[in-house]
Amino acid sequence: MIQRVALICGNGAFPLVAARAARQRGIDVFILGLKGMAAEDIAEFPHIWLGVGQLGAAFREIAARDIKDICLIGGLGRPEFADLRPDWGAIKRLPEIFRLLKGGDDHALKGVIRLFEGEGLRVIGVEDLAPDLLAAEGAMNRVPFPDDLKEDLAFGHDCLGALSAYDCGQALVLAHRRIIAIEAAEGTDAMLLRVADLRERGRWRAKGPAGLLIKAPKKGQDLRVDLPAMGPETIASAAKAGLKGIAVQAGRVLILDRAAVAAQAEKAGLFLFGFTRETAA
């Protein structure tokens, strides 16, 4: 059982939601808010503010509270070296930090985990704090997943799997075995708005709702720090793109307020389906 946890919080709404869920389950939450990223509301918890480069301070504060479990949550963007303003604790580890800033996101995050583990800390995932934040298995609202999209789901999921070797591809949109859009650095919502635009300009033509969004972590991605996430904007963008629905990997995609998001999807006529390796094969 986890008794105390240090949450290192980036931007977005997930950090606070996870912190509150953990508190409700009786876990002592201490927050390290990243300056310029974390929400002001972390003030409702014991907290400190730190720059991304202040690794040394982070380690000291965590050790001082005898905390062994840490959880990294929220968006970071990719810090440029100039923004890091490293403290001495970070400078000591510069060669390592340098290495982790090269390569894809997944690579970088594994480096971050290793840095913390090197200090004797255990990096835990959101599912250990707030399992309700993760996509459930099967239909999450009353719009059923259409049988005739099974083949597309398997095809698209395979395609994402093939991209994992290149440390990219957390989401794509396809219809009738045709890949319409693949996400790389732009993020899922931007990709969905692109699909909406492609439809508007007639580069993807289909009558009525068509196609689906598939979202899953990369194979080999460390789920402790880098779960793909979706929220109300994802639903709104998918509706704009005129999709039939959204398939996410069950237990491996964060959904901000699952019940509300599922209801929002239903209202827009979109299925929200949590697939597993078995149902996407």
Add this chain to the structure above:
Amino acid sequence: MIQRVALICGNGAFPLVAARAARQRGIDVFILGLKGMAAEDIAEFPHIWLGVGQLGAAFREIAARDIKDICLIGGLGRPEFADLRPDWGAIKRLPEIFRLLKGGDDHALKGVIRLFEGEGLRVIGVEDLAPDLLAAEGAMNRVPFPDDLKEDLAFGHDCLGALSAYDCGQALVLAHRRIIAIEAAEGTDAMLLRVADLRERGRWRAKGPAGLLIKAPKKGQDLRVDLPAMGPETIASAAKAGLKGIAVQAGRVLILDRAAVAAQAEKAGLFLFGFTRETAA
């Protein structure tokens, strides 16, 4: 030796450039201009106008002129069934046409080739008519391909190769082994403008020129009808995206006015490099 050819022309500038180049090499060119797509200037050649669905008429006109070689060139968009307005010759072949409209572009184009071959015609590629329209091998201007991008070229080319199995991925942008953008239905220029936008909004941060565009046909793509193409807009968009340059597969990418495009790239400080399987490994 090809003496007579029927060019079935879609949109864009390539059809006329290829037609003129073929004429200069002493080939008799007859043009079938697709209504609403081909440029008015096809009138400088013996020509007729046809709707996309008028397959029957196309076969008759070609046979009447005793032409055995045909070449499909220019963009089509993806015709929706409602736009096809099929003639009887097309209606006879409806089941086949139906099949070819499902699935990715490559699939559809192979179907088109089979339709023509089924009529005893030979489908030839642009390289048979106008080899100068294709990317040359090696540096095409005086900006050298930087040695330190070799690894990225190989990595990105591999990634495109992996996507071929999913009938997508003709281009991508990457930097330091990080895939920034992958092209699907939006086209290369739209992808490059997205990269420019990602840089502007700080989602891809890099100082000065960084990253490269890699463009190549899909593996197994029938080069006779679906060569990837680039022109002045590609260079302008790559410059906007702040890239270091462009690597295209030699002999397998159409370049509209190669000399002018290479000079334009040079002026923008971009390399324009024609890679081969060997130089991208």
